[in-house]
Amino acid sequence: MSFFFGPGGFGGMPGGMPGMDDESDGESSNNTRYYEILGVDKSASGQQIKKQYRKLARELHPDKHPNEAEKYHEKFQELQKAYEVLGDPEKKKLYDRYGEAGLRGGGGGMGGGADIFDMFFGGGHGHSHRGGRQQQRRKKAPPIREFLDVTLEDLYMGSSKQVEYEKMTMCADCGGKGGKKVIECGACNGNGVQVVMKQMGYMTVQTQRECPSCNGEGTSIPESAKCKKCKGKGLNKVHKTYDFVIPRGSKHAEKIVLNGQGHEIPDAANGDLVIVLRCVKHAIYQRIGADLAMTKKITLKQALCGFSITIPHLSGFKLKIQSAPNEIVQHGSLKAVYSKGMPQKGSVNTYGHLYVKFEIVFPDELDDEIVEKLKKLLPLQDGEIDPDAPEPEPEHKQKDPMDADGEEEEEYEDEDYVIHEFAETVHGEPKVTPASSRSAYDEDEEEGDGVQCRQM
Numbered sequence: 001m002s003f004f005f006g007p008g009g010f011g012g013m014p015g016g017m018p019g020m021d022d023e024s025d026g027e028s029s030n031n032t033r034y035y036e037i038l039g040v041d042k043s044a045s046g047q048q049i050k051k052q053y054r055k056l057a058r059e060l061h062p063d064k065h066p067n068e069a070e071k072y073h074e075k076f077q078e079l080q081k082a083y084e085v086l087g088d089p090e091k092k093k094l095y096d097r098y099g100e101a102g103l104r105g106g107g108g109g110m111g112g113g114a115d116i117f118d119m120f121f122g123g124g125h126g127h128s129h130r131g132g133r134q135q136q137r138r139k140k141a142p143p144i145r146e147f148l149d150v151t152l153e154d155l156y157m158g159s160s161k162q163v164e165y166e167k168m169t170m171c172a173d174c175g176g177k178g179g180k181k182v183i184e185c186g187a188c189n190g191n192g193v194q195v196v197m198k199q200m201g202y203m204t205v206q207t208q209r210e211c212p213s214c215n216g217e218g219t220s221i222p223e224s225a226k227c228k229k230c231k232g233k234g235l236n237k238v239h240k241t242y243d244f245v246i247p248r249g250s251k252h253a254e255k256i257v258l259n260g261q262g263h264e265i266p267d268a269a270n271g272d273l274v275i276v277l278r279c280v281k282h283a284i285y286q287r288i289g290a291d292l293a294m295t296k297k298i299t300l301k302q303a304l305c306g307f308s309i310t311i312p313h314l315s316g317f318k319l320k321i322q323s324a325p326n327e328i329v330q331h332g333s334l335k336a337v338y339s340k341g342m343p344q345k346g347s348v349n350t351y352g353h354l355y356v357k358f359e360i361v362f363p364d365e366l367d368d369e370i371v372e373k374l375k376k377l378l379p380l381q382d383g384e385i386d387p388d389a390p391e392p393e394p395e396h397k398q399k400d401p402m403d404a405d406g407e408e409e410e411e412y413e414d415e416d417y418v419i420h421e422f423a424e425t426v427h428g429e430p431k432v433t434p435a436s437s438r439s440a441y442d443e444d445e446e447e448g449d450g451v452q453c454r455q456m
Contacts, residue, residue: 050243139268163275168265187212191218249347289352291352302323307329
């Protein structure tokens, strides 16, 4: 038996058992490290801790140190972890008393020998395995869902945010009981439900219904004994604010779960606060997975002669993009700027790409002098027709010099050879017009009531 209860106990086993020996892990029992990371005293108020965290978050953000991104990413993660604990009053109490070990194990280590049997058999001495399973399935208060509008910069940088919400908490005056005198309902024996037997033919059916005497509560409180603050409900609605950090690279509609920050109800674990991120439309960029896309308008001169432009980036810096020497940018062409897209969540140096689509803005009109210069600079290509040149006479109207008749040929219009139409400038995409939706042949068939030509 010395293996189990001799010197060292479970702590003497290879690797030990976490929480069995309070002095076996000096680092996990340290309750000052998080204060040192934030640079505050233990007596600092919640507002002072928040202010110091925001200051350090700006200084230690990896994007501010591109040459040492990996080093500052670790520091930033440590800062976030420290604030997550010290910024929460309940977690702060556990940390001040038990250190990091208390945060992992709920405080106080494993306790006495009865806790050893709890760990292996789901309950202490005299507790059945079934009872332990029931304790593990302790009910939990329903979660609270809040939607938060964020910008694309917030998702890129990983900024800190504050959410305001309302939650139910147990009344401090009555301890969540609702009053000084709580009477168990005699109609349902405190169960809140009644068993009803119904005869259906040759069978008897057993059903349950809500107890009408206590409205399913299982207990009742006399009016004279009800708590004045909560009016017998045992719960009060309070307004809360909570600071949290959006991880870098988060996505639209992503959920951030803040454990234990939801409703508090008697005989149940605290519910969670679920933050749903909603990314608002950006003025420049569109997110496509881990990539960013944007459209940049340039002039005709920039497309032909080259360009050098700057683009504001989500990181706060400006990107300078230049065209290649002697490059002619086509309308709708695409350029890629690698590793300038969105950061990958949980990674330090992994980014998507930035894609820039170019649209050429043509001038509305040109002076005659400029048009003449362009004609000289841009000669006609094969197959092009000069719009200012006179139209040649059709071959059928040219007289044959060998024709000795001298008779005048009958003149007729050359409509079958050249059709002149006026083209109007329109905007938008092609669409179905009323004239094109039905043809003249359809109308003829309707007027003729479907009568077809007789075959001879």
